[in-house]
Amino acid sequence: MSTPAVQNLIDGNKAYASTFTEGHLALPPSQKYAVVTCMDARIDPKSAFGIPLGAAHIIRNAGGSVRDAFRSLVISQQLLGTTDVLIVKHTGCGMLTFDNAVARSAVAKNKGDAAAKEVEDLEFLTFPDLETEVKNDLEWIKSKNVESGINFTGWIYEVETGKVRKVE
Amino acid sequence: MSTPAVQNLIDGNKAYASTFTEGHLALPPSQKYAVVTCMDARIDPKSAFGIPLGAAHIIRNAGGSVRDAFRSLVISQQLLGTTDVLIVKHTGCGMLTFDNAVARSAVAKNKGDAAAKEVEDLEFLTFPDLETEVKNDLEWIKSKNVESGINFTGWIYEVETGKVRKVE
Numbered sequence: 001m002s003t004p005a006v007q008n009l010i011d012g013n014k015a016y017a018s019t020f021t022e023g024h025l026a027l028p029p030s031q032k033y034a035v036v037t038c039m040d041a042r043i044d045p046k047s048a049f050g051i052p053l054g055a056a057h058i059i060r061n062a063g064g065s066v067r068d069a070f071r072s073l074v075i076s077q078q079l080l081g082t083t084d085v086l087i088v089k090h091t092g093c094g095m096l097t098f099d100n101a102v103a104r105s106a107v108a109k110n111k112g113d114a115a116a117k118e119v120e121d122l123e124f125l126t127f128p129d130l131e132t133e134v135k136n137d138l139e140w141i142k143s144k145n146v147e148s149g150i151n152f153t154g155w156i157y158e159v160e161t162g163k164v165r166k167v168e
Numbered sequence: 169m170s171t172p173a174v175q176n177l178i179d180g181n182k183a184y185a186s187t188f189t190e191g192h193l194a195l196p197p198s199q200k201y202a203v204v205t206c207m208d209a210r211i212d213p214k215s216a217f218g219i220p221l222g223a224a225h226i227i228r229n230a231g232g233s234v235r236d237a238f239r240s241l242v243i244s245q246q247l248l249g250t251t252d253v254l255i256v257k258h259t260g261c262g263m264l265t266f267d268n269a270v271a272r273s274a275v276a277k278n279k280g281d282a283a284a285k286e287v288e289d290l291e292f293l294t295f296p297d298l299e300t301e302v303k304n305d306l307e308w309i310k311s312k313n314v315e316s317g318i319n320f321t322g323w324i325y326e327v328e329t330g331k332v333r334k335v336e
Binding site: 015074 | 181252279
């Protein structure tokens with residue numbers, strides 16, 4: 001079955017591959033950093049955050065959570081040599097709009113009891129305040145011994161303006 | 169402290185925001201799909217997979233693991249209405265090159281015993297064969313009740329050529 005998603009992939013990739021010249025890039029990120037940001041559809045990290053192809057790992061999940069990104073960050077740093085991490089959350093994030101109880105209720109209502117059971121222990125990692133959550137993430141990740149020597153900074157991307165600002 | 173990562177972000181974002189005209193986009197993905205792919209620095213999902221800004225959630229982690237992406241996928245589907253998922257792993261993936269034991273040894277050697285203790289129970293989710301792992305991911309995610317009604321397909325992106333191919 002073809003869907004709009006599959007059709008985008010096939011058509012978009014055909015165009016991309018036809019002019020592709022970056023097959024020589026190495027596995028380890030050339031500029032030795034990682035970016036953790038949200039899966040939000042409105043964010044284009046490469047363009048909005050100025051990341052050259054091959055330069056940085058880009059980790060994305062719901063909310064841009066560093067807890068959720070921990071496995072990926074350890075691999076990025078300990079196996080592939082990155083030393084710098086930008087944590088970029090954003091205005092209008094869906095994670096500001098619900099909590100565990102709402103998410104679990106939605107699953108039960110949409111998908112039934114067996115599905116609800118599959119997510120009964122799942123932490124959805126929502127948060128009520130954006131700047132506070134950037135600071136919480138910075139504090140949490142910096143508290144890990146395995147993260148010693150890594151440089152972390154926190155940022156907020158505004159989906160309304162396309163601008164980033166630093167969280168101090 | 170400014171680093172190359174921070175400088176890229178500041179300079180790149182200034183240029184991006186100066187011509188930004190997409191502030192009207194809505195939170196739910198307009199084309200109702202999600203992409204799960206690897207954090208690898210050589211992958212530009214928007215261009216290589218033909219994803220218009222605002223159209224799809226993009227979830228990225230080490231290896232493009234659907235287990236690691238499970239929380240994000242449930243949110244994408246149950247709270248934000250996506251119904252289609254592309255799983256795209258890639259040639260030359262770092263996850264083909266080590267295993268849990270190697271990762272834990274690297275942490276112990278680089279960062280010491282306290283750091284090693286923090287990752288002693290961490291599953292790094294490495295895999296020995298690319299196509300098999302795409303199939304394993306498809307099988308695992310399709311086995312969840314909460315994923316009933318979602319359309320999944322699996323793909324491999326070739327970092328050497330820029331081309332994708334379907335895993336059947």
